[in-house]
Amino acid sequence: xxxxxxxxxxxxxxxxxxxxRLAVVADTHSKPHPATAERxxxxxxxxxxxxxxxGELSVLDRLAEVAPVFAVRGNIDxxxxxxxxxxxxxxxxxxxxxxxxxxxxxxxxGPKLRADVARLATRERASLVVCGHSHVPFIGRDxxxxxxxxxxxxxxxFQLPIVLGAIDVxxxxxxxxxxxxETGEPWSPLPARPLLVQG
Numbered sequence: 001x002x003x004x005x006x007x008x009x010x011x012x013x014x015x016x017x018x019x020x021r022l023a024v025v026a027d028t029h030s031k032p033h034p035a036t037a038e039r040x041x042x043x044x045x046x047x048x049x050x051x052x053x054x055g056e057l058s059v060l061d062r063l064a065e066v067a068p069v070f071a072v073r074g075n076i077d078x079x080x081x082x083x084x085x086x087x088x089x090x091x092x093x094x095x096x097x098x099x100x101x102x103x104x105x106x107x108x109x110g111p112k113l114r115a116d117v118a119r120l121a122t123r124e125r126a127s128l129v130v131c132g133h134s135h136v137p138f139i140g141r142d143x144x145x146x147x148x149x150x151x152x153x154x155x156x157x158f159q160l161p162i163v164l165g166a167i168d169v170x171x172x173x174x175x176x177x178x179x180x181x182e183t184g185e186p187w188s189p190l191p192a193r194p195l196l197v198q199g
Contacts, residue, residue, distance in 0.1 A: 008084045011071060012047060014093040014169065023048045023067070024165035026105075026132025027152035029076065030055025032062070032136075033162050033181045036153050040066040042184060043166055051132035051150065052077060052105030074105040088124050094171040100126045101167075102103070107131035108149070113142045121145050122150060128167075128174070137163045137178045137187065146176070153181050165189045 014020040025036070025137035040048065045067045052074025054060060063069045073083045084191030087103040107117045107129050121129050128146045150165030162181045167174055180187040 009088045011090045011092065014091060014171075015046065018094050020047075020091050020093055020169040021045045022167040022169070024051065024130060024148065024150040024167060025049070025063070025153050026051035026150050027053040027074070027135050027154045028055055028059045029053055029152075029154040030059060030187065031155055032059060033153045035181055035184075036164070037062065037066065039164060039179060039181055039184055040042040043179070044148060045156070045166070049103055051103060051130055052134060053108060053154070054080070055154075057083075070103065072103050072105055086120075088126065091169050093169050096171050097169070097174075099128065099167075099169050099174050100124065101127040101128040101130055103130045105131060106133045108138075108147060109144075111138065111140050111147075111149060113145060118143045118145060130165075130167075135160050137161065137165070137189075139176050139178075150177050151178060151187075161187055172176070 023040050023043050048063050048067050048069045049074040050071035052072050053076050060069050060071055070087055071083050072087050073080055073085050089101050091099045102121050102124055130148045133155045135152035138149040140147045151163035153162055153164050161179045164181055166177050
Protein backbone atom coordinates (compact mmCIF):
# COMPACT_ATOMS: atom_id res chain seq x y z
CA UNK A 1 0.00 0.00 0.00
CA UNK A 2 1.33 3.45 -0.80
CA UNK A 3 2.59 5.81 1.84
CA UNK A 4 1.78 9.49 1.42
CA UNK A 5 4.71 11.33 3.01
CA UNK A 6 4.51 14.51 0.95
CA UNK A 7 0.93 15.48 1.83
CA UNK A 8 0.49 18.33 4.29
CA UNK A 9 -3.33 18.34 4.34
CA UNK A 10 -5.34 15.13 4.06
CA UNK A 11 -9.04 14.30 4.33
CA UNK A 12 -10.07 10.69 4.96
CA UNK A 13 -13.61 9.35 5.00
CA UNK A 14 -14.87 6.86 7.56
CA UNK A 15 -15.83 3.36 6.49
CA UNK A 16 -19.44 2.56 5.60
CA UNK A 17 -20.08 1.69 9.26
CA UNK A 18 -19.15 5.28 10.21
CA UNK A 19 -15.95 4.24 12.00
CA UNK A 20 -12.26 4.84 11.32
CA ARG A 21 -9.17 3.59 13.15
CA LEU A 22 -5.77 5.24 13.18
CA ALA A 23 -2.70 3.51 14.54
CA VAL A 24 -0.19 6.06 15.82
CA VAL A 25 3.54 5.46 16.20
CA ALA A 26 6.54 7.69 16.84
CA ASP A 27 10.26 7.75 17.49
CA THR A 28 11.23 4.59 15.65
CA HIS A 29 14.84 5.82 15.18
CA SER A 30 15.29 3.29 12.32
CA LYS A 31 14.66 0.37 14.71
CA PRO A 32 10.98 -0.26 15.43
CA HIS A 33 10.33 -3.00 17.97
CA PRO A 34 10.23 -6.47 16.30
CA ALA A 35 6.59 -6.94 17.35
CA THR A 36 5.43 -3.72 15.65
CA ALA A 37 4.06 -5.35 12.49
CA GLU A 38 2.19 -7.97 14.53
CA ARG A 39 0.63 -5.31 16.78
CA UNK A 40 -0.41 -3.21 13.81
CA UNK A 41 -2.00 -6.17 12.08
CA UNK A 42 -3.91 -6.95 15.27
CA UNK A 43 -5.20 -3.36 15.31
CA UNK A 44 -6.16 -3.51 11.61
CA UNK A 45 -6.00 0.29 11.21
CA UNK A 46 -7.43 2.17 8.26
CA UNK A 47 -4.30 4.35 8.28
CA UNK A 48 -1.10 4.78 10.29
CA UNK A 49 0.35 8.06 11.56
CA UNK A 50 4.06 8.41 12.31
CA UNK A 51 4.81 11.40 14.55
CA UNK A 52 8.46 11.79 13.60
CA UNK A 53 12.01 10.69 14.37
CA UNK A 54 11.56 8.05 11.70
CA GLY A 55 15.20 7.37 10.95
CA GLU A 56 15.60 5.32 7.77
CA LEU A 57 12.65 5.85 5.42
CA SER A 58 12.41 2.08 4.92
CA VAL A 59 10.56 2.15 8.27
CA LEU A 60 7.65 3.88 6.52
CA ASP A 61 7.69 1.33 3.71
CA ARG A 62 7.39 -1.52 6.22
CA LEU A 63 4.52 0.23 8.02
CA ALA A 64 2.79 0.77 4.66
CA GLU A 65 2.58 -3.01 4.22
CA VAL A 66 -0.18 -2.85 6.88
CA ALA A 67 -2.04 0.37 5.98
CA PRO A 68 -1.48 3.74 4.27
CA VAL A 69 1.04 5.84 6.21
CA PHE A 70 1.08 9.58 6.87
CA ALA A 71 4.27 10.84 8.49
CA VAL A 72 6.00 14.00 9.64
CA ARG A 73 9.69 14.74 10.13
CA GLY A 74 11.27 14.67 13.56
CA ASN A 75 14.42 16.40 14.72
CA ILE A 76 16.59 13.47 13.54
CA ASP A 77 14.90 13.57 10.11
CA UNK A 78 16.05 17.09 9.19
CA UNK A 79 17.51 16.05 5.81
CA UNK A 80 14.35 14.19 4.70
CA UNK A 81 12.75 16.87 2.53
CA UNK A 82 10.03 14.62 1.09
CA UNK A 83 8.40 14.22 4.52
CA UNK A 84 6.57 17.33 5.81
CA UNK A 85 7.15 18.88 9.22
CA UNK A 86 3.44 19.27 9.78
CA UNK A 87 0.30 17.50 8.62
CA UNK A 88 -3.34 18.47 9.10
CA UNK A 89 -5.61 15.45 8.84
CA UNK A 90 -9.39 15.45 8.87
CA UNK A 91 -11.51 12.34 9.32
CA UNK A 92 -15.12 12.69 8.23
CA UNK A 93 -17.23 10.21 10.18
CA UNK A 94 -20.69 11.43 9.25
CA UNK A 95 -22.47 14.76 9.46
CA UNK A 96 -22.05 14.94 13.24
CA UNK A 97 -18.27 14.49 13.47
CA UNK A 98 -15.27 15.79 11.62
CA UNK A 99 -12.15 15.05 13.61
CA UNK A 100 -9.37 17.42 12.60
CA UNK A 101 -5.94 16.72 14.01
CA UNK A 102 -2.55 18.31 13.73
CA UNK A 103 0.41 15.90 13.45
CA UNK A 104 3.90 17.19 14.28
CA UNK A 105 6.93 15.96 16.16
CA UNK A 106 7.53 18.51 18.92
CA UNK A 107 4.40 20.07 20.42
CA UNK A 108 4.59 20.17 24.21
CA UNK A 109 6.63 21.28 27.19
CA GLY A 110 5.76 18.64 29.77
CA PRO A 111 1.95 18.30 29.72
CA LYS A 112 1.36 21.75 28.15
CA LEU A 113 1.12 22.69 24.50
CA ARG A 114 3.77 25.06 23.23
CA ALA A 115 2.19 28.47 22.58
CA ASP A 116 3.07 28.39 18.85
CA VAL A 117 1.51 24.93 18.46
CA ALA A 118 -1.66 26.01 20.30
CA ARG A 119 -1.96 28.99 17.94
CA LEU A 120 -1.39 26.77 14.92
CA ALA A 121 -3.96 24.22 16.10
CA THR A 122 -6.49 27.01 16.62
CA ARG A 123 -5.78 28.45 13.17
CA GLU A 124 -6.19 24.99 11.60
CA ARG A 125 -9.35 24.35 13.70
CA ALA A 126 -7.75 21.16 15.06
CA SER A 127 -9.30 19.67 18.18
CA LEU A 128 -6.43 17.19 18.63
CA VAL A 129 -2.63 17.53 18.46
CA VAL A 130 -0.67 14.31 17.91
CA CYS A 131 3.06 14.47 18.62
CA GLY A 132 6.15 12.47 19.55
CA HIS A 133 9.68 13.43 20.63
CA SER A 134 9.56 12.77 24.39
CA HIS A 135 9.00 8.98 24.07
CA VAL A 136 6.50 9.46 26.94
CA PRO A 137 2.98 8.11 26.23
CA PHE A 138 0.51 10.83 27.11
CA ILE A 139 -3.17 11.77 26.80
CA GLY A 140 -4.11 15.23 28.00
CA ARG A 141 -5.86 18.48 27.30
CA ASP A 142 -4.56 22.05 27.24
CA UNK A 143 -6.16 25.32 26.09
CA UNK A 144 -9.24 23.38 24.97
CA UNK A 145 -7.18 21.14 22.67
CA UNK A 146 -6.60 17.44 23.25
CA UNK A 147 -3.01 16.16 23.10
CA UNK A 148 -1.87 12.63 22.28
CA UNK A 149 1.66 11.24 22.34
CA UNK A 150 1.68 7.55 21.39
CA UNK A 151 5.04 6.97 23.08
CA UNK A 152 7.90 5.28 21.25
CA UNK A 153 8.16 1.93 19.47
CA UNK A 154 11.88 2.45 18.90
CA UNK A 155 14.82 1.56 21.14
CA UNK A 156 13.93 1.83 24.84
CA UNK A 157 14.87 5.08 26.54
CA PHE A 158 15.48 4.86 30.29
CA GLN A 159 12.63 2.87 31.88
CA LEU A 160 9.93 4.13 29.49
CA PRO A 161 7.53 1.57 28.00
CA ILE A 162 7.57 0.65 24.32
CA VAL A 163 4.05 1.55 23.21
CA LEU A 164 1.98 2.70 20.27
CA GLY A 165 -1.34 4.48 20.10
CA ALA A 166 -4.75 4.04 18.53
CA ILE A 167 -7.47 6.56 17.74
CA ASP A 168 -10.90 5.01 17.24
CA VAL A 169 -13.29 7.43 15.55
CA UNK A 170 -17.06 6.93 15.43
CA UNK A 171 -19.88 9.25 14.41
CA UNK A 172 -19.94 10.72 17.93
CA UNK A 173 -16.54 10.25 19.61
CA UNK A 174 -12.84 9.71 19.17
CA UNK A 175 -11.24 7.39 21.73
CA UNK A 176 -7.50 7.56 22.39
CA UNK A 177 -5.60 4.61 23.84
CA UNK A 178 -2.15 3.09 24.20
CA UNK A 179 -1.05 -0.48 23.49
CA UNK A 180 2.04 -2.17 24.90
CA UNK A 181 4.08 -3.09 21.82
CA GLU A 182 5.80 -5.96 23.59
CA THR A 183 2.68 -7.71 24.92
CA GLY A 184 -0.24 -6.36 22.88
CA GLU A 185 -2.07 -5.52 26.11
CA PRO A 186 -3.70 -2.13 26.79
CA TRP A 187 -1.26 0.26 28.46
CA SER A 188 -2.26 3.15 30.66
CA PRO A 189 -0.91 4.83 33.77
CA LEU A 190 -4.52 5.85 34.41
CA PRO A 191 -7.86 4.35 33.37
CA ALA A 192 -8.50 5.05 29.69
CA ARG A 193 -11.34 7.40 28.90
CA PRO A 194 -13.02 8.43 25.65
CA LEU A 195 -12.25 11.79 24.16
CA LEU A 196 -15.37 13.63 23.03
CA VAL A 197 -14.65 15.66 19.93
CA GLN A 198 -16.69 18.63 18.77
CA GLY A 199 -17.01 18.98 14.99
